[in-house]
Amino acid sequence: MVLENRHLSLREVAHDLSVSHESIRNILHHQLGMRRLAARLVPRELNFLQKNLRKKVAEEMLEQVNSDPSFIQRIITGDETCVYEFDMQTSQQAAEWRYPHEPKPKKPRQSQSKAKVMLLVFFDYRVVYSEFVPNGSSNVMGFMKEIDTILSKLEEADEHVSDEMAVSKKMDSWEKDQARLLKIVEEMNSGSSNSESESDADSAENNNSDSEDDESTTDEEYEAPEEPENDETWHTNTTSIRNFSFDADAAGILLDIEENVSPIQVFEKIWDDQVMEMIIKSTNDYGIKLCNQARPHTRHSRKANFKNTDMIEMRKFLGLCLLQSQLKFSSIRKLFSIDALHYHPAFPSQMSGRRFEQILRCFCVEEENSNDPLRKIKIFLDLLIQKFANAYAPNEALSLDESLLLFRGRLYFHTYMKGKKAKYGIKFYELCSAQGYVLNIEVYKGHRENDENMTTIESLVMRLMQSYLNKGHHLFMDNYYNSLPLSNKLLSKKTHVTGTLRVNRKGLPQEITRRKLRKGEHVWRRQNQTYVSKWKDKRDVLCLTTAYHPSMINTANRRQQEKRKPIEIVNYNQNMLGVDRADQMMSYYSCPRKTIRWYKKVIFHLLDVAVWNSFYIFKEKTGSQMKYIEYREAIIRSLTGIDNKRDGRTLVQFKRAQIQTNEINNGTQHFPEKISPPENYQRKTYFQRCKQCYKQGIRRETSYCCKNCMSKPALCPAPCFETWHTENNV
Template sequence: MAHEEALQMMTESEEESTFPSEEEEDFDDELLYFEERCDAAENPISKEKMPASAHHTRATHKRLSAFNSVENLNICERDSDQMSAAKRARTLSWKAETDVDQVPQTLRFLPAREPGPQLSAADSHSPMSLFKLFFTESAVENLCHNTNAQAARAMAKGHKYKWTDVGVDELYRYIGLIFYMSVLKMSSITDYWRQDSPFSLPFPATVMSRDRYRTISWNVHMSHPDADEENDRKRGTDQHDRLFRIKPLMDIIRLACKAFYHPRRNLAVKERLVACRAKTGMRRCTKVKPTKLGFKFFDLSDSSNGYIVDFSIYTGKNSFPADHGLSYDAVMSLLDRKVLGSGYHVFMDDFYTSPKLFTDLFALKFGACGTYREQRKGFPKTAANSLSRSSSRGSIRWIRDGPLVCVKWMDTQVVSVCSTIHAAYTGDRVKRNIKAQHTKSVPCPAPVTAYSQHMGGVDLSNQLLQYYAAQHKTMKWYRKVFLHFLDIAANNAFILHKELHDNMTRKEFMEELIAELCGVSQKAAPKQSSTEHVPIPGAELTSDVRRNATVGRRICVHCKAVHGKRSQTPWKCQACDVYLCLQLKRNCFLEWHTSL
C-alpha cells in the first residue's frame, strides 16, 4: 500500500546525521536556566580546552567570537600591534539602525520532498483514515497483544476483575471514548456512565460498559510485560532504556509524522510539558512549578500550521547521543538533513539559542533565529554605544560576526534577538501604544519581526493540542504519555485533513472521528424521547365495558416478527403507532423499544 511504502521510505532514511564533533563551550547561564526547570545534576557541562597555539589555525580562528572583548583584543594584538585602541573600540561597539548591515548569505531552499501533505488531494480522506496513518491497525494489534498480556499478568498476581481479551475494533472504540471525554468534559470518569440524572450522558454506555472501560485503562500497555521486566533488571546500567515502555508506539508515531507530511520552510522548536505526578525514576521539571510535574517534550513543528514534524522526550542525562549541552543536543536531534533537506529556517526561544548552535546549523545549511540571554557565553558583553534605560522606544543596536547578527531593540524593555537569516534592520515598523488612545510607529529589527511571526506556529500547535486534550488523571506515567500520543495523532490528522480538504472545523473533525472510531453514524436521526413512547388503546373506548377489550384489537408486530405468532392486542405505542402486547407474562412493548 502507498502508506506502507511511505513509511518504508522514511525508515530507510532514518540514519543519524553527522554533526561537528567540537566540544560545547561552557554555558553557565544554560545550567542556571535549566536548574530552575529540570534537575541540573543530569546536565553536565564541558569546558572547551583551547591549546596555546590554537590561534594559528584557521578552524580555531572561526570558533573565536568577535563578541568577547578580551578574546578580540588579544586577537587584534597578535594580528597587528599597530592597531589603535580607537579602532579596536569601533570594532566592538554596537551599531545603530542608521548603519548599513551586510545581508547574510541567502541559503537556497532545497527540501527533500515537495512541502505539504504526502497524500493525494484527489482522494477522499475521512478523519478516521487519517488518524489510522498514525495509529495503524498493526500498531493497535500490537497494543492489544501487550494489553492482554498485562491483564493476564495482573490477574495472576491476584487482581480480581472480569477480563476478556481486547480486540482491534474494541480498542478503537476505547480510543473513541477517550476523545469523546476530551470533547465533553466531566469531573470524573464514572460520571459518563451515571444514570437517572439530568446530567446523564447516554452515549458512552452504548459503546462499552463502565467496568470494561476501566479495566482496559488499567491494563493498556505499549510494550510486552516480559520485556519490561528484562529491561528493569538493567536499571542503573547504560543498557537500561528509560523509555522502553513507550518506545514501540513512539517510534511508529514519529515515523508517521515525518512520512505523511513534509514541512514548509519555517520551523519552530519549543518544549512542551505533559503533566504527570507518578513516580517514574526519570528527571522531570520540578523547581519552578512544584505542582506541575511532568515530562518534557521537545517539539519541531511547521510554523505555518502547527503540524508536529518530530519530537523527543527528555529523560535526564544521556537523553541525547551528543555532549554539547541539553539545549544544543535537543535541537540537533530534531533536525535531520537527510529527511528534511536544506535551507530551512528554524526559530527558537532563549533556552536553545547559542552562538555555537547557530553557527553549526549554518554550516549544515539551516538558518536560525531566536531570542537570547545576554549572560550566555559568546554573546556581546561590550557596553560601548549599547542601549540604556533612557533609550527611546524603537531604538536599535546590533553587532555582526560573520553570518551571526545580534540585535537589541527597545520596546517596553530590551529585546535581544540573534539570527543567521536576516539583516539587522530592513526598514520594518510596528505600532505601539504610547498613551491612552495614542499610537506611534517605531522601527523594528527584521529578526524581531520574523520571530514574532513564525514562533506563532508553536502557539498554534499548543492551542490545537489543548482544545480537546485527551489528558486525565492516571496512576501510570506511560499512560499519560499514551494519551499525549493520541493528542499528537489527532492534531496532525486534523491538519492533514485541513490541508487536503479544508471543509471542517476542529470540533467537527473530532465529532466525526469519534463517531467513526465508535462505529456509529453522526447522521442518524436522534431517537425520540422516551416520554413519547407510551401505550395507548388502539380504538376509542365505548360505554360498553364488555366491548372495550375486543374492539380495535390488532396483531402484535413484535410477536409476529420475533416469535411468528399472530397474537392480538388492544394496545399500541403512541409514538411508533404499532400494536404491541402488554401483559404480565409477555411485555412486547418493552422488548420492542429495547431492540430499537
C-alpha cells in the same frame, strides 16, 4: 542584615543593632564561621587575534635582528592606550562577610567615569614622545596616517633619531603593512567610541582614504573581506547571506489521498492498523498477566477474568476516550450511569462501564527491553513520529519549543515550569512547522550524557532536527536554546537560525549586551555569518539570526497600527507560534485523565497529537471550513459506529433490542446451570449478581446462570429465571 549588605563593618553592625563590638565579632566569627575576604584583581587574557599578532611581530623582529645586528639600536616603538578616570575600592571597602564554604569575591568594584582619553606613546628605552588624542574621539588612525608629522616630532624630541630613520620610511612596504594594521585596529576598536554614529562614520572615511592612498588595496577587499571561519572578531559591516535553496516543491502532503477524503480516512493514515495492533496486543498481554498474578483477587475484581479485546472493541474504546474529552464528568463511572443527572446514551450503548474500566486498566503499548526510563512508550513514540514525518513535509520555516503535560504523580523526571499553566508535569520538546504541524517529539527524561563537543541543549536540537538538516530549513527558537556555537553548527548543516538570545550566553559582544538603549533604538554586530542585535521596546530584546541583515522595517500590529521593528523580530513573531498553536488547539479537548500511571497520559496525549496532525492535513488538502470540534466528532462517530442521524433517545433501545435478538435461540428450551468459576479461583462455587434482581433494585447474588442464552445471564432459579425470560420474550 549581613547577607543583605556584605560590606558592613563590625562597627556599623554593632551600631545598628545596639550591641557591643565584641559580641558581634563573636557571633560572626565563632558562631556563624564567617570572615571578611577582599577581592583580587584578575588580569584579562589575550584573545586569539592578539596572540597571533604578537607572535607574528616577534618573528619579524627576530628575522630583522639576525639580518641587521644594528637594527635593535635604531628601534623606536609606538603604541596607544586608553586612560580612564575611575576610583577603585580599597581592600577595606571591598571586604565582605563570607561563610567558610563560600568562594572569595572575584574582583573589587570600581567606579569608572564616562570619559576616556587616548594616549599615543613612542619609546625606545625611555619615553621619547607622547601625545593625547583630543577629548571626545578615540580614532587613532587619523594620527597614524600622518607619518611625516609624527616622524618630524620624533626627530625634534630625540637626538637618537638620525637620518637613517628618515630614510627607513620606505613607503612602499611601510604603507602596505600600515594599511593592514589599520584595518585590524579598526575592527578591534570599532565599538569603543563614545558615539556609535561617529565611530561608523570615521571607519568609513578611513577605509575610503586607505583605498585612495594604497594602490595595492582594492575596494573589493574592503566591501567583502575574506575572513577565516573561526574568526572571533565582531564587525560592524554586513556580509552576504547564504542561500541554501530550499526545495519548496517537495514540501506538502505526502499521503496518497483524494480531495474529497473523509476525516476518518485521514486519521487512519496516521493512526493506522499497525498502531492499533500494537495497542491491542500489548493490552491483551497485560490483561492476561494481571489475571495470572499469584495474589488472590477479590470476588468482583476486574482482574479476576479478562476477555481479550479486538479491533472493533478497541476502536469503540478510543472513540469513547475522545468523546469524554469533550464532556465534564467527575468520574469515569458517571459516564455509564443511568442516573437522570448524568445519563449519556453514547457510552452504555457501546460497552459496559466495567468493561471500559477493565480495558483502561490494561491499556498500554509495547515495552522496550532496556533500562531506558521511557521504555514503556519508546517503541510506540518512535512509530508515531515516523508516521508524522511520512505524512507531511514542512515548508522552510520550523519552530522548536517545549510543551508540558500535567502530571503530579511520582515520577523522577517530572519537571516544574513556572511559565506554563500546568506548572508540574512531563516536559516535551517539540519540533513543529510554522503553522503547528507536529514533526518530532522528545520526552525529557532527566539528565543524560552529552555528545562530544556539544552541550545538552545543542545535542537536543541536533537530535530533533536530524531528519531536516542539509535541506535549507529556517529554524526559529527562543532564548532557552539559542547560542553562538549552535548557530554555527546549524549553519554548517545548511540550516538558518533566528530567535531571541540570553544576555549571559558565552561569546556575545560586550558593546551590545552592556549598552543601554533608548526606546526604539537598534544596534547589532556580526561574527562570521551570525548577527547579534539588540532592540528596545518596553524592555531590551537580544536577538540572533543568520538569515537576515539586521534592519528596521515597518509592520502593523493586530489593531493595524504601524510600528518600526527589526526584521528579525518581525519574522520571529510570525513563525514561532507553531508549538503554541498546537498546544492551544489540543488543550481545548484533551484526552488524558487523572491517573497515577504516567505512560497512560503520554499515550492519550499522543492520540491528541495524531488527531490534530490529521486535522491539519485534512484542512490543507480539502480546503474545508470544518471546525476542529466537528472534525473530532466525525472521527468519534466513525470509530464508535454511531450514525449522525440517530436520535439519542433511541440509541439505548436499539442496543437492548439487539441483545434480545441475539438471545432468541429458535425456541430452544432454557435451563439453569452452575456458573463455572474462572481460572485460579480457589473456591468451588462462583457467584454473580442476579440480572432480574438488579433491575428491581435488589442486590442478590446467585451461583446459577442460563445454559442456552448466549450471554449466560446470572439468574436466581426462582422466580427470576422464569420472569427474565418471559419479559425478554426468549
